[in-house]
Amino acid sequence: xxxxxxxxxxxxxxxxxxxxxxxxxxxxxxxxxxxxxxxxxxxxxxxxxxxxxxxxxxxxxxxxxxxxxxxxxxxxxxxxxxxxxxxxxxxxxxxxxxxxxxxxxxxxxxxxxxxxxxxxxxxxxxxxxxxxxxxxxxxxxxxxxxxxxxxxxxxxxxxxxxxxxxxxxxxxxxxxxxxxxxxxxxxxxxxxxxxxxxxxxxxxxxxxxxxxxxxxxxxxxxxxxxxxxxxxxxxxxxxxxxxxxxxxxxxxxxxxxxxxxxxxxxxxxxxxxxxxx
Amino acid sequence: xxxxxxxxxxxxxxxxxxxxxxxxxxxxxxxxxxxxxxxxxxxxxxxxxxxxxxxxxxxxxxxxxxxxxxxxxxxxxxxxxxxxxxxxxxxxxxxxxxxxxxxxxxxxxxxxxxxxxxxxxxxxxxxxxxxxxxxxxxxxxxxxxxxxxxxxxxxxxxxxxx
Numbered sequence: 001x002x003x004x005x006x007x008x009x010x011x012x013x014x015x016x017x018x019x020x021x022x023x024x025x026x027x028x029x030x031x032x033x034x035x036x037x038x039x040x041x042x043x044x045x046x047x048x049x050x051x052x053x054x055x056x057x058x059x060x061x062x063x064x065x066x067x068x069x070x071x072x073x074x075x076x077x078x079x080x081x082x083x084x085x086x087x088x089x090x091x092x093x094x095x096x097x098x099x100x101x102x103x104x105x106x107x108x109x110x111x112x113x114x115x116x117x118x119x120x121x122x123x124x125x126x127x128x129x130x131x132x133x134x135x136x137x138x139x140x141x142x143x144x145x146x147x148x149x150x151x152x153x154x155x156x157x158x159x160x161x162x163x164x165x166x167x168x169x170x171x172x173x174x175x176x177x178x179x180x181x182x183x184x185x186x187x188x189x190x191x192x193x194x195x196x197x198x199x200x201x202x203x204x205x206x207x208x209x210x211x212x213x214x215x216x217x218x219x220x221x222x223x224x225x226x227x228x229x230x231x232x233x234x235x236x237x238x239x240x241x242x243x244x245x246x247x248x249x250x251x252x253x254x255x256x257x258x259x260x261x262x263x264x265x266x267x268x269x270x271x272x273x274x275x276x277x
Numbered sequence: 278x279x280x281x282x283x284x285x286x287x288x289x290x291x292x293x294x295x296x297x298x299x300x301x302x303x304x305x306x307x308x309x310x311x312x313x314x315x316x317x318x319x320x321x322x323x324x325x326x327x328x329x330x331x332x333x334x335x336x337x338x339x340x341x342x343x344x345x346x347x348x349x350x351x352x353x354x355x356x357x358x359x360x361x362x363x364x365x366x367x368x369x370x371x372x373x374x375x376x377x378x379x380x381x382x383x384x385x386x387x388x389x390x391x392x393x394x395x396x397x398x399x400x401x402x403x404x405x406x407x408x409x410x411x412x413x414x415x416x417x418x419x420x421x422x423x424x425x426x427x428x429x430x431x432x433x434x435x436x437x438x439x
Binding site (some may be wrong): 008010013015016019020022023024025029032036039040043044046047050051054058093235 | 288291295296298299300326327330331333334338339341342343347348349350352353354357360368395399407
């Protein structure tokens with residue numbers, strides 16, 4: 001067959017060479033341009049697809065390594081999730097225990113109070129007795145009318161009120177700040193005065209009647225006439241009675257707050273009256 | 278040789294050339310085996326001169342379509358390679374590695390110079406591919422050719438040995 005092939009006139013070679021020479025001689029002829037254009041539609045995708053395939057194949061080892069690393073990371077994270085589940089169960093158990101102990105120690109908010117607990121996240125050393133920040137804000141239902149109550153030991157007392165509310169945090173104006181004023185009365189008497197902060201650790205109750213018989217240790221509570229603070233909430237105990245001023249017609253006492261705010265790590269944000277939050 | 282095998286051979290050759298030229302050549306300063314030239318020689322030797330001419334023309338056409346100048350030069354040169362490779366098997370046993378490598382070496386050098394001459398005729402420029410390719414590619418082609426011949430048609434190689 002090969003011998004016959006060699007003996008015959010090679011018309012295939014002649015035609016193909018003729019076509020090739022035609023391409024070379026008439027490269028801009030319309031039929032040749034059309035042929036070239038059509039051929040490019042068919043043949044040009046070959047190198048493009050091969051390049052894509054080569055790039056894909058070149059990524060395969062990296063992808064396999066990534067897959068193995070991801071699998072390893074996935075296993076590690078699964079172990080972490082299991083650990084976290086155990087920790088969560090333990091925390092839930094502690095939370096239940098905490099609630100039970102709080103009930104037994106009567107640290108829970110008084111009946112009828114509603115609100116939420118908040119952790120103290122920031123204190124300004126330059127304004128230690130003036131304000132602090134808690135980790136609850138408007139997203140949690142906190143408003144500027146919320147009253148801040150603290151629990152220290154067996155004592156529940158007024159700490160201050162919410163001054164500014166952010167989405168996830170709030171600033172609390174302390175009772176000891178000079179801007180804080182609360183109508184107060186002394187337990188067991190009918191004498192009322194105005195409790196105001198001093199900027200220090202104490203509170204002063206002014207405008208008490210001259211004839212009021214007050215003694216150190218008397219408890220000062222929120223007056224029923226207060227519209228902003230809950231009635232009967234403890235403010236503090238009388239620590240000293242200032243000498244009467246002959247000019248003024250009232251007396252002033254110094255009160256040590258029931259709850260020392262610097263001892264607190266969390267506070268109860270009490271919803272204002274009529275607010276169910 | 279049926280149509281499916283022809284089509285697959287053609288596209289496989291194009292894809293292999295595209296892979297070598299696109300992905301491998303940039304890594305080795307452009308010096309890669311001219312796989313379509315090798316394939317044309319291999320087809321001529323294993324499937325006959327006419328098959329070599331047809332495949333040479335088609336692969337040359339593929340190169341010309343992808344190229345930007347001298348449309349038809351590769352068609353002509355690859356057809357000629359198919360023709361000469363088909364004829365040379367009458368004079369030597371090109372199924373053996375050394376003669377086959379020699380044929381490929383000569384064909385490669387001839388191809389580059391013939392292309393440069395065609396460029397000189399039709400575009401007035403002597404377009405040599407550059408010394409690295411001109412010096413190394415013939416040797417590389419000669420080294421790779423016997424393996425490609427065995428891979429391209431192992432059955433025929435066995436028959437020819439038998």
